[in-house]
Amino acid sequence: xxxxxxxxxxxxxxxxxxxxxxxxxxxxxxxxxxxxxxxxxxxxxxxxxxxxxxxxxxxxxxxxxxxxxxxxxxxxxxxxxxxxxxxxxxxxxxxxxxxxxxxxxxxxxxxxxxxxxxxxxxxxxxxxxxxxxxxxxxxxxxxxxxxxxxxxxxxxxxxxxxxxxxxxxxxxxxxxxxxxxxxxxxxxxxxxxxxxxxxxxxxxxxxxxxxxxxxxxxxxxxxxxxxxxxxxxxxxxxxxxxxxxxxxxxxxxxxxxxxxxxxxxxxxxxxxxxxxxxxxxxxxxxxxxxxxxxxxxxxxxxxxxxxxxxxxxxxxxxxxxxxxxxxxxxxxxxxxxxxxxxxxxxxxxxxxxxxxxxxxxxxxxxxxxxxxxxxxxxxxxxxxxxxxxxxxxxxxxxxxxxxxxxxxxxxxxxxxx
Amino acid sequence: xxxxxxxxxxxxxxxxxxxxxxxxxxxxxxxxxxxxxxxxxxxxxxxxxxxxxxxxxxxxxxxxxxxxxxxxxxxxxxxxxxxxxxxxxxxxxxxxxxxxxxxxxxxxxxxxxxxxxxxxxxxx
Numbered sequence: 001x002x003x004x005x006x007x008x009x010x011x012x013x014x015x016x017x018x019x020x021x022x023x024x025x026x027x028x029x030x031x032x033x034x035x036x037x038x039x040x041x042x043x044x045x046x047x048x049x050x051x052x053x054x055x056x057x058x059x060x061x062x063x064x065x066x067x068x069x070x071x072x073x074x075x076x077x078x079x080x081x082x083x084x085x086x087x088x089x090x091x092x093x094x095x096x097x098x099x100x101x102x103x104x105x106x107x108x109x110x111x112x113x114x115x116x117x118x119x120x121x122x123x124x125x126x127x128x129x130x131x132x133x134x135x136x137x138x139x140x141x142x143x144x145x146x147x148x149x150x151x152x153x154x155x156x157x158x159x160x161x162x163x164x165x166x167x168x169x170x171x172x173x174x175x176x177x178x179x180x181x182x183x184x185x186x187x188x189x190x191x192x193x194x195x196x197x198x199x200x201x202x203x204x205x206x207x208x209x210x211x212x213x214x215x216x217x218x219x220x221x222x223x224x225x226x227x228x229x230x231x232x233x234x235x236x237x238x239x240x241x242x243x244x245x246x247x248x249x250x251x252x253x254x255x256x257x258x259x260x261x262x263x264x265x266x267x268x269x270x271x272x273x274x275x276x277x278x279x280x281x282x283x284x285x286x287x288x289x290x291x292x293x294x295x296x297x298x299x300x301x302x303x304x305x306x307x308x309x310x311x312x313x314x315x316x317x318x319x320x321x322x323x324x325x326x327x328x329x330x331x332x333x334x335x336x337x338x339x340x341x342x343x344x345x346x347x348x349x350x351x352x353x354x355x356x357x358x359x360x361x362x363x364x365x366x367x368x369x370x371x372x373x374x375x376x377x378x379x380x381x382x383x384x385x386x387x388x389x390x391x392x393x394x395x396x397x398x399x400x401x402x403x404x405x406x407x408x409x410x411x412x413x414x415x416x417x
Numbered sequence: 418x419x420x421x422x423x424x425x426x427x428x429x430x431x432x433x434x435x436x437x438x439x440x441x442x443x444x445x446x447x448x449x450x451x452x453x454x455x456x457x458x459x460x461x462x463x464x465x466x467x468x469x470x471x472x473x474x475x476x477x478x479x480x481x482x483x484x485x486x487x488x489x490x491x492x493x494x495x496x497x498x499x500x501x502x503x504x505x506x507x508x509x510x511x512x513x514x515x516x517x518x519x520x521x522x523x524x525x526x527x528x529x530x531x532x533x534x535x536x537x538x539x540x541x
Contacts (some may be wrong), residue, residue: 013427227484227485
């Protein structure tokens with residue numbers, strides 16, 4: 001690995017902790033980001049010559065803080081300086097700095113940084129964009145490519161989101177246990193949003209990269225909160241779902257359902273990590289929605305062949321999940337397990353009451369059509385598939401349904417012949 | 418004489434590598450390992466999952482306490498190890514240097530083996 005690659009990896013890994021600490025010092029997001037940026041530029045100059053510092057994160061915080069303080073002084077913004085005890089120590093001693101920073105603050109610094117991206121007033125897309133920009137450090141260009149919008153539009157979206165959180169009060173006091181739990185839950189939900197944004201991408205590789213980014217954020221959160229079963233569950237869920245990425249689309253870019261996937265393409269390393277985490281989480285006996293979803297994904301991952309899948313256990317887990325999340329989407333997913341266990345008629349009876357609430361949901365009509373097709377009710381199946389195509393989110397989803405329609409047309413032709 | 422080479426690095430950095438970066442490092446390490454295999458010096462080696470997947474049994478309590486996470490919270494974590502069959506420390510260090518050239522950053526702790534059992538699973 002070249003020096004530059006190594007430095008880039010170190011800087012990327014250090015970013016959430018460093019920007020989080022700088023945000024605590026300066027209490028201003030733009031100042032913190034600019035300070036980190038400056039520190040990175042100096043690292044690119046200094047590290048290849050002097051070798052990497054013993055603690056890259058502490059180095060970046062110290063250098064970034066000093067650079068920003070110089071900048072503030074030059075601008076004559078004396079009143080913007082943080083309290084004396086913070087600026088009194090400006091020596092370049094990396095070691096004492098590292099010791100002072102050691103661990104204790106990072107947890108809440110990183111959590112705060114993630115939490116400000118989850119402001120309830122921010123729509124999901126802005127939360128994701130903000131997290132990718134601030135926490136992950138992706139460039140506006142990279143994020144714009146992932147969302148298929150122009151760079152200018154994304155720049156504007158992020159600026160608007162930042163303005164909104166600047167007006168809101170960023171909580172700087174060290175959170176109590178209840179606040180911390182609330183922040184963790186909000187941050188977990190936001191990380192899951194980032195993942196889903198990548199997961200729903202079909203052939204857009206810039207967007208598929210968001211899955212890896214979400215996993216990185218989840219691992220980071222778990223490093224900081226090692227005993228939280230729901231964070232283990234979230235990380236396991238993302239790993240187990242992402243493990244199937246290479247098998248989810250065929251050579252033509254069309255969706256391959258889990259039963260038809262080539263399990264040899266599943267990523268064994270990600271599965272091993274996911275299974276290890278769900279095992280750890282379950283020991284705590286504090287179930288939650290991420291753990292349950294991860295347990296479902298684990299049952300799929302553990303089945304060597306589709307017919308080995310433990311559908312009864314999956315059905316039971318979905319029933320448990322329904323108690324946590326009263327969502328028609330959960331019931332719809334449960335119906336897939338019910339169809340395997342008790343047949344398509346039972347599954348259809350389960351999802352029909354959801355019609356009104358899922359009237360705009362692609363997967364509802366896709367599932368309904370598939371069940372009707374299995375029951376030989378071709379005309380109704382066709383109608384459901386037509387609705388699904390109208391609601392498809394990606395070309396791959398539409399193509400998948402069109403294959404069902406083609407099959408119905410072929411069967412119809414052979415019957416009438 | 419059997420030596421272990423314990424691989425320490427900042428796992429936040431290592432697990433931040435992209436798939437391509439990871440594959441590039443692994444390819445370079447494999448080249449070093451292949452030479453060791455040919456020379457008949459390569460014992461077992463393994464790469465560990467991140468410490469977030471670790472559980473520790475604290476034996477200071479009775480009964481021992483099971484806690485989440487690695488034994489020690491350190492800046493660099495044990496990420497894997499090699500067992501190599503060498504004449505002595507100098508040769509073990511030479512191998513560690515070769516590995517270091519293929520995978521910079523972190524540290525290799527070189528330590529002699531006291532008790533060695535090969536893989537004893539049936540059929541392994």
